[in-house]
Amino acid sequence: MQYTLADMIQVFRNSRTLTLLLLIALTPISACTLTTQRSAPTLYEELGGAAGVDTLTTDFIRKIAADERIKGRYRDSDIGRFHRMMGEQMCLLTGGGCTYTGDDMLRTHAGMKITRVEFTAIVEALMLAMDKNNIPQGTQNRLLELYAPMHNDIVDR
Numbered sequence: 199m200q201y202t203l204a205d206m207i208q209v210f211r212n213s214r215t216l217t218l219l220l221l222i223a224l225t226p227i228s229a230c231t232l233t234t235q236r237s238a239p240t241l242y243e244e245l246g247g248a249a250g251v252d253t254l255t256t257d258f259i260r261k262i263a264a265d266e267r268i269k270g271r272y273r274d275s276d277i278g279r280f281h282r283m284m285g286e287q288m289c290l291l292t293g294g295g296c297t298y299t300g301d302d303m304l305r306t307h308a309g310m311k312i313t314r315v316e317f318t319a320i321v322e323a324l325m326l327a328m329d330k331n332n333i334p335q336g337t338q339n340r341l342l343e344l345y346a347p348m349h350n351d352i353v354d355r
């Protein structure tokens with residue numbers, strides 16, 4: 199079949215129209231995707247960044263100090279260092295990009311014979327601290343999910 203010049207112009211016009219339509223159709227999607235990528239906050243940001251993590255870890259330590267099940271464990275500890283290490287670790291875990299300069303969880307807690315009850319008490323202290331800071335439930339759950347796997351390295355019996 200022979201195409202006339204008019205046919206070819208028509209095809210060209212149609213394909214341009216199609217390209218244009220595709221562009222119009224896809225632009226909001228890609229713009230939307232970009233917006234979503236740019237604005238999706240990290241867990242670290244959801245916690246309020248450096249200031250939020252600092253307040254949360256301070257309150258976490260206060261809750262530990264108020265819990266008879268575990269407060270004795272920290273009697274001889276350098277609480278300033280513990281606070282700093284908790285902050286660095288939380289920042290790293292939640293996507294804040296910090297470097298954690300402390301010891302790993304296995305080495306830190308080795309020989310302490312930490313029980314499940316104590317581990318539960320620590321998690322509860324963190325939950326109370328998060329409640330105090332009005333951290334939404336979804337954010338709380340995401341943070342707790344990051345700590346849960348450490349159970350095996352920390353609990354002895």
Ligand code: HEM
Pocket residue numbers: 268271272274275276279280283284287299300301302306307312316317318320345346348349352
């Ligand atoms: C998910 C649970 C836990 C996390 C994320 C965690 C995290 C940490 C971190 C980051 C440090 C500092 C490490 C360093 O100084 O290099 C630390 C120290 C310590 N942890 Fe844990 N810990 C957890 C559970 C527990 C439990 C259940 C206990 C016992 C009640 C405990 C007792 C201690 C003590 C006593 C220290 C201080 C050690 C020292 O003075 O050198 N931890 N922990």
